[in-house]
Amino acid sequence: MxxxxxxxxxxxxxxxxxxxxxxxxxxxxxxxxxxxxxxxxxxGSSPASGARVVARAWSDEGFRTRLLGDANTALPELGLSMGGGLQEQRLKVVENTDSAHNVVVCTLCSCYPIALLGPSPTWYKSEAYRSRVVRDPRGVLREFGFELAPDLDITVWDASAESRYMVLPRRPGGTEGLDEKQLAALVTRNGLLGVAAV
Amino acid sequence: MSRINDVGGMQGFAPVEQELDEPPFHADWEAHVFAMNRALIGQGVYNLDEFRDAIERMPPEEYLASSYYEKWFHAVTTLLVEKGVFTAAEVQHD
Structure with a gap:
């Protein structure tokens, strides 16, 4: 400039x-x-840990249930925790289904599941995203090139210092033969935040 | 009364812009601010809530004009002075 x-x-x-x-x-x-x-x-600055969590949940129904029930107690099964930062944070994993979609924001600042996703991108911390995704989530998703089907319900989860959220995306079709490592490679940071499909 | 950081639902902001292949830090000084803050919280010079508060009570026009790590650095220097670690004159730099 x-x-x-x-x-x-x-x-x-x-x-x-x-x-x-x-x-x-x-x-x-x-x-x-x-x-x-x-x-x-x-x-730890990549979403690789979050992607591993998703791949396990797609592959292991018991883990998926435990993860959605109490993520903090399920994470150690993968050798992970939410204690990577300065203090242990609560994690709630919210599941996308064929009728419901979830998006994550921190309207007040930049709270983010950093232990699983690494540092957050600048857009996540921007006033533009924080102000608008709660008012017009579908419009904001469109700015990410993601057109959400009109019949899907959308829930926006607002994180706080103590409680963080991560999206469990829908497993893509045609992936039945893939192992966890191959599945994890499909999972993107934007997918884990709900601003993209996987 | 809400403060300027409480932007949820506020109207008038521009479309969201993504940066492809964004690095964790955009300049070396950002990494240093990040590490310094972590060390100071770790040593108990101030805590995480005080740090967030120091960002959130920035004057609105300054808050909106600052980048993410500029806000962090503002909070670090504010708290170092308020905690009596340094004087305001000491943390100034010409």
Whole structure:
């Protein structure tokens, strides 16, 4: 964009460095610890865990029932938890069916099942999505190129600091022969949030 | 009274724009703000609720004009001053 834009980026970058240096001098942050924390965060920065959960639910009816009943107690079956962040969060998994569709938002800020999906995309945190998806969900889905059938009910779930939501998408047809790994590869982040079909 | 972060149902915002193959951070400083905040909460300098509050009480025009991690950095510096870790002059940068 403009030179001003680059100037602002350089200014905030220098300001962040300044505050980080102050914190290091005060012994409040350890640069090596910051690097370790970032590496760990980025290592989990994909929706792969959420996709594994969905693939298991599609393949194992007992797991699906447990997941929809109490996701937090079902996740450890896959070696997963909602405790990857600063505090353990409640997770509710909401299931798409042939008559009902679910979409996830955090109208107040950016609450998101980060432990399973990694960092959230910018659109999820935008005022545009947060303000509009609760008023006109079908219109917003259309902006994602997703035309929801008019006979499907739609529910928008508004996350909070303590409670997060993830969508269990409908299993695509013609996937009967696929194993869990192949099924997981079909699952997208947008599908796990309900702004796309899988 | 609701604050500016409470945008659910508010009218007048533009269509949603997706960024394809979006990276977790768009600049190195964003990653540093993320890590710093995590460390400060981990050390008990402030807690997650205080952090969110510091974002949500930003002046509306500043809130709406700031990117996601600009809001985070605003909250970090606000809380460092309010908690008495640094003075406002110390966290300033020319």
């Amino acid at each position: 403009s030179g001003d834009h680059h100037g602002e980026a350089a200014a905030i970058s220098a300001h962040v460095r300044h505050v980080e240096t102050l914190l290091e001098q005060r012994g409040l942050v350890d640069p090596q610890e910051l690097d370790r924390a970032l590496t760990a965060f980025l290592a």
